[in-house]
């Protein structure tokens with residue numbers, strides 16, 4: 001997707017602070033952190049919504065969650081973490097490329 005900021009980050013056309021990368025996902029620091037640790041995990045393939053999942057993407061998402069769990073210590077999230085996936089207008093999704101917010105590094109407030 002030509003005008004997608006996360007596709008550009010995946011392609012290296014926009015700089016980011018990468019903390020993990022493999023052939024199918026990238027994890028990088030959020031530019032406007034909402035917690036001491038605020039990372040974004042994106043599939044390299046462009047799609048925006050969970051409603052676009054097919055079996056292959058669902059399997060990718062499963063591997064992604066497994067990978068985040070395995071990276072917990074390495075990412076400095078030994079004290080715990082929160083995953084957030086905003087979907088659409090009501091959730092305030094601003095980037096239409098599926099991404100998992102990974103928040104931690106401190107006690108997190110629970111707000112709506």
Ligand code: 5GP
Pocket residue numbers: 005014016017028029030031032033040085086092093094095096
């Ligand atoms: P959303 O509101 O769509 O769930 O989250 C989008 C997130 O992407 C926001 O937390 C925002 O700070 C982050 N973001 C937007 N543009 C960039 C960018 O160019 N670089 C990085 N690292 N993060 C970005």
Ligand code: ZN
Pocket residue numbers: 001004005006007008045046047096097
């Ligand atoms: Zn994209």
